[in-house]
Amino acid sequence: GAVVSQHPSRVICKSGTSVKIECRSLDFQATTMFWYRQFPKQSLMLMATSNEGSKATYEQGVEKDKFLINHASLTLSTLTVTSAHPEDSSFYICSAMTPSGSNNEQFFGPGTRLTVL
């Protein structure tokens, strides 16, 4: 159980376009989802915390108008990178926490590799 999927797994786009990444909890309801970004050979950095039905909480330095997060249901959160630029190329990983949030365990998606040309 506790499977999280991400779609697409890989995307290449032109500079200036917008890209939407979906994160789904397949067999449980996730009241909280997290979005992380990982640049090559670096660690994962939290971008934002997404709670179902409310606005996302962004970490310092993350532009909320550029990285739009929608957590419209208990099984789906989306991250839209608007007007993407080459510096947005990165590995984006989502995670989901069960409603009980027991032991703070998060279940991670497989990640989405974004390349902006």
Added chain:
Amino acid sequence: AQKVTQAQTEISVVEKEDVTLDCVYETRDTTYYLFWYKQPPSGELVFLIRRNSFDEQNEISGRYSWNFQKSTSSFNFTITASQVVDSAVYFCALSERGGSQGNLIFGKGTKLSVKP
């Protein structure tokens, strides 16, 4: 402020050697959770272990073992008789907020290369 330090950037060992990956953390909370994840070249994070701050008992799972020492704020990870398939980047992480806001703070990771 919370922080996770993995001082070893890269480690290279020969198959069958034992290897220990260090993790030191900082937090002001008395309740927190520590994690280890494995990230193979495919990129997907593989959960290895979770420990809460009240459980200092060391744990062994097959070739993996963890040593949690609150006195030194360390949560080290040892792989016994390493194998080539253990080659990956290993991340130590800290979560210090309970309930639904338990976002993870990751260390910078240690890249382990196990050579045949």
